[in-house]
Amino acid sequence: MTDQATTPQTGSATHTATATATATATATAAAADTTTGATGAVPDRPGPRYEDARSVIPGAGPAPRPGERATLRLRETDTGTDTDTGADEPARYAPEWLQLREPADACARAHDLLDPLRIRLANLPRRADGFIIHDIGCGTGSMGRWLAPRLDGAQHWVLHDRDPYLLHFAAVASPRSAADGSRVSVETRRGDVARLTADALAGASLVTASALLDVLTREDVDALAAACAGAGCPALLTLSVAGRVELTSPHPLDQEITEAFNAHQKRGGLLGPDAATEAAEAFSEHGATVRIDSSPWRLGPEQAGLTAQWLRGWVGAAVEERPELAEPAGRYLAERLEACAAGELRVVVHHNDLLALCRPAGGAA
């Protein structure tokens, strides 16, 4: 994925507390029967509103004030804006950003991983309530909206995230039916996915994630691999950033910005562009068969809105990593945005999807 984790800005504690109380109540209510009233689309703004535009990480996308259109700007890295952030607070993600990237994510996903997954699912013992699918770091639930209608059979999705605000969106806009018209239901669970255990995944048919692995550490991914292996369930872990981008036309600063962005992604021991390889290693160590396929965003004039947001986040994170780049990167960004607005910019942002087929629980092949 193209999001870099950093800490939320000043004021987020108050916002988080308010949003947590409200959204937990709403998400819990929604989770009681999450298929009722589901629209299959992310609503504009259900639930609590973001009061503080800086409370969501800029690089993960925009956090506009209510009524404002989403925009991103180059980060102010030299003004002390970041000095009073809660360094230990987890990153927050704007639903507007997740919504903006959802169509590009859908086009990018590695379809070739679906057949081996379908075969694995078809070989599972049938359960009355269908497949149990855990979507970890679900955000607003885009993975379920993409995958549920591509799999046959009844499904119950367990949507995990630590952000109750996003869980609320996910519950409201959950998928409703499978490829063959079977029922799809959802429930939401708030918590840290790095602490998932095999017990928590007992009975799971599949674990999925999208745009998550690169904001985890190797330790987190080891724990996830151990949990999936212990539960004997496969994992489809998609859209991890690969650390490579291609822009037309090439610019002398492309490489420097790419390297600074990639270094930023790895802050605090996060996997960043190493996510897919490290996860492959972790799952292989637990006896899983792992396959990685590429899943690049291919952005042209039709995706100019997403491209502009991505550019601001990408360059902004690079400058945060290397403040001395601020001036040239500012000019670079202005040039790129101009080309983007003129419909002249094309970008390929490389990602990887990974399918890990863990040995089924009970020792069957």
Ligand SMILES: C[S@@+](CC[C@H](N)C(=O)[O-])C[C@H]1O[C@@H](n2cnc3c(N)ncnc32)[C@H](O)[C@@H]1O
């Ligand atoms: C970039 S967003 C991707 C969201 C969604 N999967 C999608 O593709 O649109 C990453 C998501 O993972 C969640 N997340 C990150 N680390 C987490 C953790 N340790 N435990 C629970 N959720 C986490 C964030 O709250 C966020 O919703």
